Amino acid sequence: MATAAKKDYLKGLVPYRIKRYWAYIAATVVALVLPWIKVGDNHFFLLNFDHKQLHFMFVRFDMQELYIMPFLLMLLFLGIFALTAFAGRAWCGWACPQTIFRVLYRDFLETKLLGIRKNIKNKQKEPDWSKTENKVKEGIAILIWSALALVAAADFMWYFVPPEDFFKYLQNPAEHTVMIGFVLGVAAFLVADVVFIKESFCVYICPYSRVQSVLFDEDTLMAVYDPIRGGKIYEGHGEEKHKIVNKQKDVLAQNPDNECTACESCVRVCPTHIDIRKGLQLECINCLECVDACTTVMGNLGKPSLVQWSSERETEKHAGKTKYFRPKILGYAGVLTVVLAMMFVMGSKKENMLLNVNKDTRLYKVYKDGTVENSYLGLFQNTDTKAHKYYFSVDNPNIEIVQPREPFKIAARNKRKKVIVLRAKKPLVQGAKEDTSVPVTINAYAVDDKKKISIFRKIVFLYPSDKNKAAKMKK
Ligand code: SF4
Ligand code: SF4
Structure with a gap:
């Protein structure tokens, strides 16, 4: 027996x-x-401090694009909590x-x-x-x-x-x-x-x-x-x-x-x-x-x-029998699914170019004819695997681009600094007692592939008050 x-x-x-x-x-x-294992030039997971990049699931993110990092950390911690509660x-x-x-x-x-x-x-x-x-x-x-x-x-x-x-x-x-x-x-x-x-x-x-x-x-x-x-x-x-x-x-x-x-x-x-x-x-x-x-x-x-x-x-x-599908475990599974979905949504919004635009220290320049210029420093970054020519437009018809005048080339995974000068052809504000910040949207794009590579950045164009403008025009 x-x-x-x-x-x-x-x-x-x-x-x-x-x-x-x-x-x-x-x-x-x-x-x-x-x-x-690489797909293209990208690894499954690589946190590369040398080149300031994160590779995740064979997609490359630059340091400015690390918006998926919080999701990765949430997945890590929630995953550990869920696994521990379960097993x-x-x-x-x-x-x-x-x-x-x-x-x-x-x-x-x-x-x-x-x-x-x-x-x-x-x-x-x-x-x-x-x-x-x-x-x-x-x-x-x-x-x-x-x-x-x-x-x-x-x-x-x-x-x-x-x-x-x-x-x-x-x-x-x-x-x-x-x-x-x-x-x-x-x-x-x-x-x-x-x-x-x-x-x-x-x-x-x-x-x-x-x-x-x-x-x-x-x-x-x-x-x-x-x-x-x-x-x-x-x-x-x-x-x-x-x-x-x-x-x-x-x-x-x-x-x-x-x-x-x-x-x-x-x-x-x-x-x-x-x-x-x-x-x-x-x-x-x-x-x-x-x-x-x-x-x-x-x-x-x-x-x-x-x-x-x-x-x-x-x-x-x-x-009694072990309760595998209890509220705590189902809760963890639900939250993990939401975080995972959010991470994929954010990951899919990866841009093939990056742009930082910072205003220079001078407020504005006023010419004798009353035109006003603002200067900025733009950092254009090509995050794509091939070279592209880049240029941009602004959404205000009364503002023209003075500099750079022509599209410019950036090699694959390279960046270029460009001085950007915008000029108001017509008065943007009249009768203002204070200098006014006029919101402007820059649309930067690859000239050769605008459909795929096109991003928008908000900046401000500082327009002088009537008094300040008149004072500068006299100089
Ligand atoms: S519980 Fe430990 S001590 Fe008791 S029979 Fe099993 S192996 Fe031996
Ligand atoms: S042998 Fe048993 S009690 Fe010891 S660590 Fe492993 S699972 Fe735990």
Whole structure:
């Protein structure tokens, strides 16, 4: 009977650990490959301080066009809140570089490759450091990880300095000491973090662990121990919680039907050194190693695991099925959809030219014949991939363009400063006691493609009062 049931629970079982490895491989491949993929000259994501550009979804935005940045930040934060409310620290266990690096270092390098640690199922037992052999092997592990950390640091950098520039800059290190220093600094931090700080980073340093608990509710998915089936292992509340049983006989003494064998497989395997039977803890990164451990122990006894990837409602309180589509989650999904839609709308309004027009310091110039001129400094920027000829018009028929007289060429992704002089051919205001700001709209466009490249900017033309105009005309 037990053998048949055991087959049921363990047959075809793919541990969460293996699924996590696949998630790690996918995340690593995406992180490494993404900076190399280009559509036209644009990357999927690149925040390039060098050229003052943001590339997002293969669209290039100049610094003046960073109106999608607030939406990106909103998506990031709301996305983290939504994911945490839905699935706890799933990011930490399944995709965070810190966890991936620790698994690579501790479980692959230290345990599988070099045998410094005996078993990936016991993460509590430290290697025997009195053995010289282990010290030498640890040195080898650090060297291998240092090389990998350099690759990881370079990969991180490629989201700020694209690979095509990065390798060019490496050939001339004396001129790019900041970039090289940054990569070396990140690599050094990764070595210190992964080799010495370890999971203390997740527990004490990472701010995410501090905020996550306020986002949880009783339907949040996480590793949960079933105290009703397994038996009570801890008593008390919060910090006061203390262990009341250590052996199976103590568990059975509470109730002969209690199922926890007190084998502590779930405790030994935990990378953050906690006991999931104590309930929800900030340190839990949702890696589900304890679920795998108990699934094997209980599966061999022909029973379902006592630690499940589930919710407090379903597994701890036995108060019904987990509510996946609850108001909080639907609210997050709604807000995220709106922000995403707004971001696409804003992104689609990307202009193929930019223009800044600033009035010069002189108010106006008045000629003896009564004509009035205003001067401005215009910064025209061609954000398109090919060169264009640019010119502009003004919406007031009584104002003419004195300078520049002709359309002018700007190379692809280049900018040009132009002095703009506008002249009022006829009086714009009469009988005014004060100088008057007359609103004017400039329509700048590419002469060769006005349909696609055409933008409007509002400026003011300062027209003198009658008294000021008369005074200047006399000079
Ligand atoms: S209790 Fe430990 S092993 Fe279990 S999911 Fe949390 S961090 Fe992982
Ligand atoms: S692995 Fe399961 S049976 Fe063993 S101590 Fe943990 S909860 Fe109890």
